[in-house]
Every structure is written in C-alpha cells, then in structure tokens.
Amino acid sequence: MLDLCLATPLKRATSPNCNQVAGGMSLPDGHNENPAWNVHLMPGLCKSVLFSDCETSLPSPTSSRTDLVDVSSDNSELPSEAPGSGVTEGSDAATHSHPVSVRKVEQCTRNVSFIIPTLNEYESIEELHTRILSVCKENRIHAQVVFVDDGSTDSTWQVMQKLVESHASTEAIRFRRNFGKAAALSAGAEVCTGELVITMDADLQDDPQEIPRFIEKLDEGFDVVSGWKQVRHDPLHKVLPSRVFNWLVSSLTGVKLHDHNCGFKAYRREIFDEVELYGERHRFIPVLAAARGWKPSEIVVEHHARRFGHSKYGFSRMIKGFLDLMTIYLLTGFSSRPLHLIGVGGMLFFAVGGVGVVMLSSWWVISRLFESLDPVHLHEKAIFYYCILAVLLGAQFLLAGLLAELVVARTHGPRDTFSISEHLAGTNGAAADQSIDDSQGQLS
Numbered sequence: 001m002l003d004l005c006l007a008t009p010l011k012r013a014t015s016p017n018c019n020q021v022a023g024g025m026s027l028p029d030g031h032n033e034n035p036a037w038n039v040h041l042m043p044g045l046c047k048s049v050l051f052s053d054c055e056t057s058l059p060s061p062t063s064s065r066t067d068l069v070d071v072s073s074d075n076s077e078l079p080s081e082a083p084g085s086g087v088t089e090g091s092d093a094a095t096h097s098h099p100v101s102v103r104k105v106e107q108c109t110r111n112v113s114f115i116i117p118t119l120n121e122y123e124s125i126e127e128l129h130t131r132i133l134s135v136c137k138e139n140r141i142h143a144q145v146v147f148v149d150d151g152s153t154d155s156t157w158q159v160m161q162k163l164v165e166s167h168a169s170t171e172a173i174r175f176r177r178n179f180g181k182a183a184a185l186s187a188g189a190e191v192c193t194g195e196l197v198i199t200m201d202a203d204l205q206d207d208p209q210e211i212p213r214f215i216e217k218l219d220e221g222f223d224v225v226s227g228w229k230q231v232r233h234d235p236l237h238k239v240l241p242s243r244v245f246n247w248l249v250s251s252l253t254g255v256k257l258h259d260h261n262c263g264f265k266a267y268r269r270e271i272f273d274e275v276e277l278y279g280e281r282h283r284f285i286p287v288l289a290a291a292r293g294w295k296p297s298e299i300v301v302e303h304h305a306r307r308f309g310h311s312k313y314g315f316s317r318m319i320k321g322f323l324d325l326m327t328i329y330l331l332t333g334f335s336s337r338p339l340h341l342i343g344v345g346g347m348l349f350f351a352v353g354g355v356g357v358v359m360l361s362s363w364w365v366i367s368r369l370f371e372s373l374d375p376v377h378l379h380e381k382a383i384f385y386y387c388i389l390a391v392l393l394g395a396q397f398l399l400a401g402l403l404a405e406l407v408v409a410r411t412h413g414p415r416d417t418f419s420i421s422e423h424l425a426g427t428n429g430a431a432a433d434q435s436i437d438d439s440q441g442q443l444s
Helices: 125-138 156-166 181-191 208-219 236-253 281-291 315-334 338-369 382-411 428-443
Strands: 002-004 018-020 026-028 039-043 047-049 067-071 105-107 110-118 141-149 170-174 196-199 224-228 265-268 296-300
Touching: 110 125, 110 181, 110 208, 125 141, 125 156, 125 208, 141 156, 141 181, 141 208, 156 170, 170 181, 181 281, 196 208, 208 224, 208 265, 208 296, 224 281, 236 281, 236 315, 265 281, 281 296, 281 315, 315 338, 338 382
Parallel strands: 110 141, 110 196, 141 170, 224 296
Antiparallel strands: 002 047, 018 026, 039 067, 047 105, 196 265, 224 265
C-alpha cells in the first residue's frame, strides 16, 4: 500500500524494478516518462494508492493542510482493458478509472477541528496542545487546533503565539475582554475547516485519549456526542447541583444525557451553521441541535483532577443555568408558535376568572329575587376581586401571545423552521426516459 499524503516536490531515483519519487513513492517501469503518470497535488483530501510493481509508503502530513494526490491518465495511451480489473474500454467505469496498475484508492485521514476556549490557562495549554497532536498523529487524524483567549489577564496569549508560530495547523483568537464561553465557541467555529468539531476545556481535566472514541461514536450515525464524566473529581458542592440540573434539562427537553454541562463534546461541523450561540447557551448545544433533528448521544469519558489554576464558575452559574433552561425550553418547544404556550395560560386564567364572575353574579341576582335569602354584596367578597384579576390576566396573556406571533411572523426566515438532512433529485436522463414512457403510453 502506498500512502500519498503530502505535497512535497517530486524527484526521480532509480531502483531495480521501479522509478521512485520523493518520500518513497514508486512508479512501475516504463512509466517514468509517460505523461499518463503525472502526479497532481491539490488540497482537500488524502488518498492511498496501491501499485502492482512496487510498494512503499509516505509519512503522514505534518503541515496545516491535507493534500489530494490524483493519479490521472490519458485514455488514449492506456490499454483498452485493465489487466485483472474487469473494466473494458467504452464502459462508464473505464472512462473514470485510474491507470492499469492502480488497485485501490481509500481515504486515509479525518479532518477534525478542536475549539479550546481559555481564560488564564497559560500553565496547561502547551501540554494540552502537545497531547492533542500526539493522539491525532497516532490515529491518522489531521488536526486543526483553535485556541480562543477569552480575555485572559496572564501570559496565556503569549503561549498561544508561540504555539501558532511553531505549528502551521494551530490558530489563536483573542477577545478584547471576557465575553463568555458561548462567544468563544462561536468565534472558534467560524474559522474551523474540519468535517468534525471537538470542544475541550483547557484545564487538562479532559483527556485527549478519548478523541478516537468520539469519532467512532459519530461514525455510528450520530451528529452530537457529549462526554459523560461518570466519575468526577470535583467537590460535592459542584457535583450535586450539576446532577439536579442535568436531570431537569433531560426531563424538560427530552434529550436524555447524563452530563449536559460537560465541555468535552464532538459535533458535525454543519451544526454550528444552524445553532446560534450567545449568552450561556453553550451547554445546551445538544438540546438545540436535537430540536432541529440532529441525533445526540454520549460516551463515558475519563475526568482528571484540576492541576493548574482554579474553577471559573461559582454559585451564580447555577442560578443562570436554571434561567437559561427556561429560555431553552421556550426556544426549542415554542419558538415558532409562542401563542401555544402563552395562550394556554391565558385561556386558563380567563376561563377560571370568567366562571367565577358568572357564578358570583348569579348568586347576587338570586339573592335579590327571593326575599327569604339575605342579599349578597359582591364588593364584600374577596373572591370577586380574584376572579376579576384572573379575567384581566387571561386577556393580557392572550394579547401577549398574539403580539409574539406577529413578531415571529416578521422575523422568522424559512430556514428557521426546519433542517434538511438530504436532498435527492432525478437525473436528466431519468426525466427524459420518463417523458418518453409517458408519450408512448399516450400513443398506445
């Protein structure tokens, strides 16, 4: 098997049975001067090619891009039939086939982008960067590492600059001030070029050795994979509220994950084109994605104790988390039909208050029709005022729901209400065949 994975200048060498080019690539005898064996290097994909006469391999790419190695041919200089291939001249496969000695072409790398938000993590990001690249090299993963400095006040940015200067596949973004993790993830996603995106914390509590397992889970057909820190090395005052929060999120949204707060997640790149991040919505990305039809899942990941720095979250995070949960519940369930939520409450208040007012009014009338009954004075009954208040609240809720519907109708675009997974269309040939069949049917 010959792995052709990088764009290096080609140079000729000699060997007993084959002509060699830079990095160990070999061509069969008789093709050293044949233009049919020109090698073209283009960015975008890395291929492996097996030749019949010699077999060597090239090292994996170390640059910031993967390259396409396309062995093209001039059909006029090739035999009409590839020996042993079963493809003859004139067939559809023959017009697009590789030269006669090419046996197999397969993808050999995965393009993965890593987004790592940081805030005063200068002690850990260099080690994290090294470990990520080491794991990716072992598993033939082309890695793009994107650091986002979310307003650090230490030497974090200087460390990032050093990493970017020494690694072409590493990028760094610096915020003018602290804008939050959701903003950092959004900024990182804008520059990601990989087919998959993995988000990690910069404190070394997330283990890069889990990266291949995330990719394997995505390859099973899922679109979002969340890490589950089944064994957490955090104090109890953080673990207990987190478990309560995760239970509430799973119950209200229907997305059954054990650890919505885990920052170690893997996504398909297209998700960030559909999910808008702001505020503290980063922990709800699986929920927002699931609301648009993407498939979420989870894997158990190893969680390490913090070695450097301290946690950036306190008790206020819990309060904000519950408020954000209310927002997410509204957005995922009623963003395009707010009247269904507000209107239900309005109708309930209006109905209860209206029934109460009718009953009290009837009592007042009956008490005055029969002299044997003591007259009822409604202004002395507290329940009368409660019923009037319920009617007013119901009317306001209904009005607010109608106004919300008007806002949605004005602001929602056509893409806000659905997400397309695939689109199939018939070819021109199939359409022409169908037209001919219809014409013959009419003639008969």
